[in-house]
Amino acid sequence: MQMTYLRSFRASRYCASQRPLSCILSNTIRAFAAAASSPPSKAVVYEQHGSPDGVVRVVDLPSVEIKENDVCVRMMASPINPSDINRIEGVYPVRPQVPAVAGYEGVGEVHSVGPAVNRLAVGDWVIPSPPSSGTWQTYMVKEESAWHKICKEVPMEYAATITVxxxxxxxxxxxxxxxxxxxxxxxxxxxxxxxxxxxxxxxxxxxxxxxxxxxxxxxxxxxxxxxxxxxxxxxxxxxxxxxxxxxxxxxxxxxxxxxxxxxxxxxxxxxxxxxxxxxxxxxxxxxxxxxxxxxxxxxxxxxxxxxxxxxKLMTGDGAIACRPMIDYLLSLVRRGELKYEMEAVPFSDFSTALDKAMGKLGSQPKQVIIF
Amino acid sequence: MQMTYLRSFRASRYCASQRPLSCILSNTIRAFAAAASSPPSKAVVYEQHGSPDGVVRVVDLPSVEIKENDVCVRMMASPINPSDINRIEGVYPVRPQVPAVAGYEGVGEVHSVGPAVNRLAVGDWVIPSPPSSGTWQTYMVKEESAWHKICKEVPMEYAATITVxxxxxxxxxxxxxxxxxxxxxxxxxxxxxxxxxxxxxxxxxxxxxxxxxxxxxxxxxxxxxxxxxxxxxxxxxxxxxxxxxxxxxxxxxxxxxxxxxxxxxxxxxxxxxxxxxxxxxxxxxxxxxxxxxxxxxxxxxxxxxxxxxxxKLMTGDGAIACRPMIDYLLSLVRRGELKYEMEAVPFSDFSTALDKAMGKLGSQPKQVIIF
Incomplete structure (x- = not known):
């Protein structure tokens, strides 16, 4: 059921400004390192809190170094949840530090791994576990321990939305x-x-x-x-x-x-x-x-x-304890025993998906961005 | 600190009507039996639910038989709690069957015991445990198991009010x-x-x-x-x-x-x-x-x-489990580590005590009837 979506990134109202992009993610060191590095990433970022349609932009982020325990993941899909909106608005109890890449859960395919990685391999499907800010982008780099490998026999929209x-x-x-x-x-x-x-x-x-x-x-x-x-x-x-x-x-x-x-x-x-x-x-x-x-x-x-x-359950070892539950839920999806309505939307239509998720176009199914 | 109060019962607006009194307590068999029996009891009864000052009366109840496991207790003191008022009003979730003797907790002295009673003796101080309807009267007869013996070294007002x-x-x-x-x-x-x-x-x-x-x-x-x-x-x-x-x-x-x-x-x-x-x-x-x-x-x-x-805690074995806690609380009272304001009122002034407990005379300390 994997679908092909337009991957080309078109300039839009979310497009990058002329500000130096290297400073956008203060907590992520992105550099054109001599060592292995990720491909550049297209990301939905916000530099200040406010109404999402006013503050988010889609920008090009430079490559980041892949350290020995890191895994670089090509994100495939990520939903727009109400809590994502609240985080951008700054009304969520945990206020992400800005500038930040938006999004909290999603699924991707391992694109490359650091030399010390031994549990994950290129081509594996993974979800961030615990879910964490920064899933609305095309490439994410995180330590191996922060990814949970899942089976590939589920539609990617379900894998992208199973955690929340x-x-x-x-x-x-x-x-x-x-x-x-x-x-x-x-x-x-x-x-x-x-x-x-x-x-x-x-x-x-x-x-x-x-x-x-x-x-x-x-x-x-x-x-x-x-x-x-x-x-x-x-x-x-x-x-x-x-x-x-x-x-x-x-x-x-x-x-x-x-x-x-x-x-x-x-x-x-x-x-x-x-x-x-x-x-x-x-x-x-x-x-x-x-x-x-x-x-x-x-x-x-x-x-x-x-x-x-x-x-709250995802702090400490909470996320690890949840991994078998996620596998159980995905097994139900695979057997057709767990289903729910979603609308898959190509990244190029992010602006419309955001409007729908914000309720501007009446009642709509869950919007899932396909990168 | 035991106080002497006027024990003579004076006719008042709570005095018995001319109705046959033997029918007042349908769930208690009171009879002039040939076997041992209790002294007659003066009791605050209500035959229908309503505002306490309108429906309660002080009446003379005839003697009741003391069966082999029964203990006859001369009640010494009993408080007027807000829940007593609610029970009489009929707004309490557990609506006592009428006619009923009012009151829910209190303390008394063992007056006589049935032949099979072996844990309690004449002169012991006891409280109904679990607390139960019917404490606003001068003599109460209940099975031995329904009474909890307490130490005598506490003021009776405290013993009367410790359970609720x-x-x-x-x-x-x-x-x-x-x-x-x-x-x-x-x-x-x-x-x-x-x-x-x-x-x-x-x-x-x-x-x-x-x-x-x-x-x-x-x-x-x-x-x-x-x-x-x-x-x-x-x-x-x-x-x-x-x-x-x-x-x-x-x-x-x-x-x-x-x-x-x-x-x-x-x-x-x-x-x-x-x-x-x-x-x-x-x-x-x-x-x-x-x-x-x-x-x-x-x-x-x-x-x-x-x-x-x-x-709710007093159902089943709950009351038994609470007995050591009651003993602990009374030990604190004895040592002067637990105290609270009360006003001891002779039974003859019940009418005024009820008015005070109902808030008709402004803020008042807890009213404790001394029989």
């Missing part, structure tokens, strides 16, 4: 409560990629899912699509604005755990559906509204509220 | 995070009995306390009093409405855990003072306002919100 959203779904299903076959979960934002992964991963483990979607035109179609993915129940928020909400569960047991990426009233619906002693995990806040819960729900219903942040 | 509030403080300090010497906690409602116990129990374990009190006339005096009890820092809510709130902590470490019995903005102050990864435990909601928290506090600050309900 599907891993979030997998970890959230396992990290908070012990779910076993016959249990159920509830979630809002069920059409997000994390939401789609939760539905499928739950199903694989015999866990039913109760899904909440927004009220909008076409919600019946969305329901059908979500059910085809494996969702047991799908309701719009307005369908759940009733007193005896639990009567809707029919023979599905009340859920131990709920996942919230919306906040506000939508989060309250998740809370209402939880069983006594249940836990709601917040991993996003699309409505930009906070989460509100009554005192009695804490005391007498014994609900617990928690948060999930993938990046 | 001090045990809540002790359990909350231990059940959620591992606190060690040098740590700190934050709480609102710091002048409540639970709040006063938290301050002292924290201090005993080398844990500092940051305390939030309401803005009200006399708050400076309240601060001084709270500090004398062992509080490290005491602030009014308005003092904490500042941007750099953590600068107030000075050399006290940011707290791992916070306790909230107020809700609304006061709960938000507790959340603001918590460290990354901290937990707030809600055990009351005096402001009747819910708890609101931002999405980013869940995801990036990794705060967790939990609830605490003592009654």
């Amino acid at each position: 959203n599907p891993l979030t779904a997998l970890r959230m299903l396992g990290d908070f409560v012990k779910l076993t076959s016959g249990d159920s979960i509830v979630q809002n934002g069920a059409t997000s990629i994390v939401g789609q992964c939760i539905i499928q991963l739950a199903k694989i483990n015999g866990v039913s899912s109760i899904n909440i979607i927004r009220d909008r035109p076409g919600s019946e179609e969305v329901k059908e699509k979500t059910k085809k993915l494996g969702a047991d129940l799908v309701y719009t928020e307005s369908q759940l604005s009733m007193k005896n909400i639990k009567s809707l569960l029919a023979d599905i047991p009340e859920p131990h755990i709920g996942f919230n990426c919306v906040g506000g009233d939508s989060a309250s619906l998740v809370l209402k559906l939880l069983r006594q002693g249940g836990t709601m995990v917040t991993y996003g806040g699309m409505s930009k509204k906070p989460i509100t819960m009554s005192t009695s729900s804490f005391i007498f219903k014994d609900l617990a509220l928690r948060g999930f942040w993938l990046q | 509030n001090p045990l809540t403080a002790l359990r909350m300090l231990g059940d959620f995070v591992k606190l060690t010497s040098g740590d700190s906690i934050v709480q609102n409602g710091a002048t409540s009995i639970v709040g006063q116990c938290i301050i002292q129990l924290a201090k005993i374990n080398g844990v500092s306390s940051i305390n939030i009190i309401r803005d009200r006339p006399g708050s400076e005096e309240v601060k001084e009093k709270t500090k004398k009890l062992g509080a490290d820092l005491v602030y009014t809510e308005s003092q904490l409405s500042m941007k750099n709130i953590k600068s107030l902590l000075a050399d006290i470490p940011e707290p791992h855990i916070g306790f909230n019995c107020v809700g609304g903005d006061s709960a938000s102050l507790v959340l603001k003072l918590l460290r990354q990864g901290g937990t707030m435990v809600t055990y009351g909601g005096m402001s009747k306002k819910p708890i609101t928290m931002s999405t980013s506090s869940f995801i990036f600050k990794d705060l967790a919100l939990r609830g605490f309900w003592l009654q």
